[in-house]
Amino acid sequence: MTGNVMPGGSTACCTHRVLRLAWLCVLLPIAAGMVFILGYLSLYGVDPQPRRSYHVSYPHPYHFILDEPDCCLGYQTPFLVLMVPVAPGNLVSRQVIRRTWGKEGVVLGRAVRVLFLLGMPGGAGVERQQEELKTESLEHHDLLQSDFLDSYFNLTIKTMVMLEWLSSRCPNASYAMKVDSDMFVNVHNLVSMLAAPDTPTRNYITGQIARFSPVHRDPASKWYLPTEAFPSFIYPPYVMGFCYVFSLDLPGRILEASRHVRAVHIEDVYVGMCLEYIGVLPTNPPASDLxxxxxxxxxxxxxxxxxxxxxxxxxxxxxxxxxxxxxxxxxxxxxxxxxxxxxxxxxxxxxxxx
Known part of the structure; x- marks a missing residue:
């Protein structure tokens, strides 16, 4: 009948409104959280899209939060700088290196300096971790920390920031080594090799060299690169990232090349791409088992x-x-x-x- 309200109609209408309001209460915080996460990842150098697995945010004006700007100045200028990329929370590895091969300050009459390179911590307890790092830095004066998120997919950023630091803070050193934190280093043999009269002082980079290495096209591989990121099926020669040594003329030249070579997440491959751009080939070490x-x-x-x-x-x-x-x-x-x-x-x- 016209003008009459069906029994229960008002109740059904109210129920629908309550359900819509409930969904809004659930979805709005989720949407806000996603916006925050995407903004955070973008700020700290991580591409939130799936392509982040092979492209990274470099070049980019990253800044050092913890720094040792004077450690290579004047009489302190080292012959060799050992740069150790390490996770912010990996205090154990840093302490062990300080007590083993990292404590050798003078070898064969040449000054050696060890520095640890970190990004920003992530996950729970970030503020506490950062305070602990500041305390550690004040005690040991060997931490370099930049404002990118420390993660596997940002290893290229970590390496390029290392080169930035060497180029700006330590240009008068002779050589540097990038070495992972789980390595044993015979610093005496390293200095002996670098001090040999036939070791080049320019355009020099050596380590375990990968030649004719095929590009991984399997999307399930953590080393996957699609053709749009790297069209060739063979990488240029590169030194494997666990440990390599280079003359200090190269950081500035590699950084200049990075302006023209798009960065991929496989850091040692990317360094090889930059070396190819400037026409520098890796040098074989004196023996293949070094x-x-x-x-x-x-x-x-x-x-x-x-x-x-x-x-x-x-x-x-x-x-x-x-x-x-x-x-x-x-x-x-x-x-x-x-x-x-x-x-x-x-x-x-x-x-x-x-």
Whole structure:
């Protein structure tokens, strides 16, 4: 009948309104949270789109929050700077390195400096972590922290920020090494190699070199790069990122190249792309077994003949370092090592004559 209201109509209408209001109360905080997260990721150098897995925000004006701007000035200018990228929360690795190969300040009469490179901590307890890092920095004066989010997909940013620091803060050093925090480094052998008269002082980068390395096209791989990010199916030669050494003329040149070469998340590949742009090829080390990305079984003789090798943990590194400092047996070089060194000297002599 016209003008009459169906029984329950008013109740149904109110129910629908209540449900709509309830959904709004649920969805609005979620939408606001997503906006905040996307803004945070954009601010700290992470592309929130799926393509973040292969493109990163570099070049970008990142800034140092913790810095040691004077550690390379004047009489303190080191011959060699060891740069260790490490997660903000990985205090254990930093302490072990400080107590082992990182404590060698003068080697073969040449100054050596160890610095740890960090991004911003993420997750719960960020403010507490940051305060702890400030305290650690005041105690040890060896932390460099920049304002990007410290994550696997920002390793390229971390490496480029390292090069920025070396170029601006430490241009008068002779060499630098980028070395992961889970490595054993024989600093004596490293300095000995770099101080050799046939070691180049310019356009020099060495380590374990990857040549003719195929591009990963499997989207499930963490090293995946699609064709639009890297059209070729073979990477240019590059030094593997766990450990490499370079002359201090290169950071500025690589940074200049980065203005023309779009950054991808695979940091060692990206450094190789920049080197290709400026026409610099990695140099073979004097022996192929000086740098190892494998965990080698410890013996005093084997570790006395290498420069860097991966370890299986900080506890092991501490233990083997204590043994490594003890007087060891006389270790004759292997025939393979002698042969490679002889071939390297012969090749270097030919290059100088030409």
């Amino acid at each position: 740098f190892s990305d494998k965990v080698l079984a410890y013996s005093h003789c084997s570790y006395s003949s290498l420069i860097a090798t991966m370890t299986s943990g900080s506890d092991l590194l501490m233990g083997l370092w204590e043994d490594f400092q003890k007087p060891g047996p006389t270790c004759p070089p292997s025939w393979r090592h002698l042969l490679i060194q002889a071939l390297h000297r012969n090749w270097s002599t030919k290059l100088r004559k030409n």
